[in-house]
Amino acid sequence: ETGATGGLELTEDLLRVAGELERRRPTFAAGDAHAALRRAAELFREPAPRNRLLVILSDLQAGDWRQGDWPQPVHPISVALVRLAPPPEDNLLADRMTFSQGGAVVGQPNLLRVRLVNYRRETVPAELILHVNGKERLRRPVELAGQSPHVERIPLAFDRPGTQRLRLELRGRDALAADNTLYAVVRVDPRLPALLVDGRADAERGRSAAFYLRAALRAVSTEGDAIQVDTIRPEELTAATLDGYRVVILSEVTRLSVARLELIEKFVQAGGGLGIFLGEHADRAFYNEVMGAPTRPLGGLLPAELTALLDTQGTARPLHIVAADLEHPILQRFKGTLRSALAGITAYRAYAVQPRDAWVLASLERGLPLLVERSYGAGRVLLCTVAPEPRCTNLPLRRTFVPLCSR
Missing domain, CATH: 3.40.50.880 (Class I glutamine amidotransferase (GATase) domain)
Incomplete structure (x- = not known):
């Protein structure tokens, strides 16, 4: 990504690529391989006079690799997958939350989908807590199967219009609590x-x-x-x-x-x-x-x-x-x-x-x-x-x- 707007470009300057990689800091469960490959497919949309290579650097965490159809480039390219580190096995992750209807209307039911990931091998009990505008709306026990994602569905409706602030917390035996909380702001229309x-x-x-x-x-x-x-x-x-x-x-x-x-x-x-x-x-x-x-x-x-x-x-x-x-x-x-x-x-x-x-x-x-x-x-x-x-x-x-x- 280049420029203030995050535009994309291809480069032949491998030393520059190496420098960019050195400056980046590792993250934990913050990757989205699906989105990255979609952007790569857009870059490779036009034919090229020479070979192109797509290098994927990943620690292969399950939460970063969603199931579903993977984007395919219009023209064949070579792909190299490089594993950087073994996946962690002692972490619970609150990955993302989405609304079934995109937005919200007063009095209309909505469905909040929360994607959770347990990186341990064994099933782990945990608790899910949802706050709306600072007040607890829901507290629910969940069982998270080992090394697999889990989607929890929460019915949700709002009784007044305006901006609503959501905070969702996953509590359980966990080595890294920093990735257990999600925040969202929802606009509710009359x-x-x-x-x-x-x-x-x-x-x-x-x-x-x-x-x-x-x-x-x-x-x-x-x-x-x-x-x-x-x-x-x-x-x-x-x-x-x-x-x-x-x-x-x-x-x-x-x-x-x-x-x-x-x-x-x-x-x-x-x-x-x-x-x-x-x-x-x-x-x-x-x-x-x-x-x-x-x-x-x-x-x-x-x-x-x-x-x-x-x-x-x-x-x-x-x-x-x-x-x-x-x-x-x-x-x-x-x-x-x-x-x-x-x-x-x-x-x-x-x-x-x-x-x-x-x-x-x-x-x-x-x-x-x-x-x-x-x-x-x-x-x-x-x-x-x-x-x-x-x-x-x-x-x-x-x-x-x-x-x-x-x-």
Whole structure:
């Protein structure tokens, strides 16, 4: 990294590289190999007239190497992995915490994900303590399996708008307590301004997913949840139109220009939320090779690769929901008596997808993901493999649709 802004450049000056390495100080559990390799893939995007070598220096701590799809360079390069030191075996680590919805709205449930790592070989008991604005909100015992990461999920809601300060502490038998505390500042808004990008704005009334999404979001606002929704066409998407919104919804958008995709990438990286509802005319080449390209910033926005469009319409076997994560804020209210309402949802047209570094929140029969979520910078991306309109699913005609849209 060079310059005040942390820009990146390639160099042939190996003595300079050696000097930079000598000046750096070792850290403990502060590496992110996934992010580093993504940046390296961006550097190697253009072809070179000579061979290139990527040298990875690491002590191979498990917490620095996340599971998931690894970025691949466009052009082949040589890679050398150098192990600097044996991994520590006497440390507990509070690695990172993220919000399931990127930001927060008064009264809306959110899910705080906390990644913890135990570097010992044996399972270790510990305690997790969360403070919000200086007051203890949660104290929870946890069992951390040896030499593996663990994700603890904490439901969280805020009763007033403004800046909320979070401090999370991991307590246990530990040789290094300095890496056991995480801090975060969360902006809580009184309302949720959402921008709906309608890819089928010319469709007749009641024939597009955006029609039903808009109706459901307005019904949510009528019921008291503060959601404001505005609608534009894909060609109207600019930096100015994005200003002031917390959520962008792409409804049956066939494709976007690279310039508009870059606007959305920056929007989500900065903490915005993105919902993608695939339509039957989705350009798979755009979604897989452009929006989801591993060489794009942070490995691409798309949480899953589109493989095929399945059509069961006219058959006796539509697809039903068979699994759902009812602890997630999107599906949380379907616990108990409302759980049967999810089972009544059927899909006639759905995309088969392969998730990439993402969570599957709900699945259809045949192991087909229905809702897939991933983090992207400070924001979140939610992919729905079914367009919410009657030709593709009965979802917009059921009582479950409005509660789903409220999340």
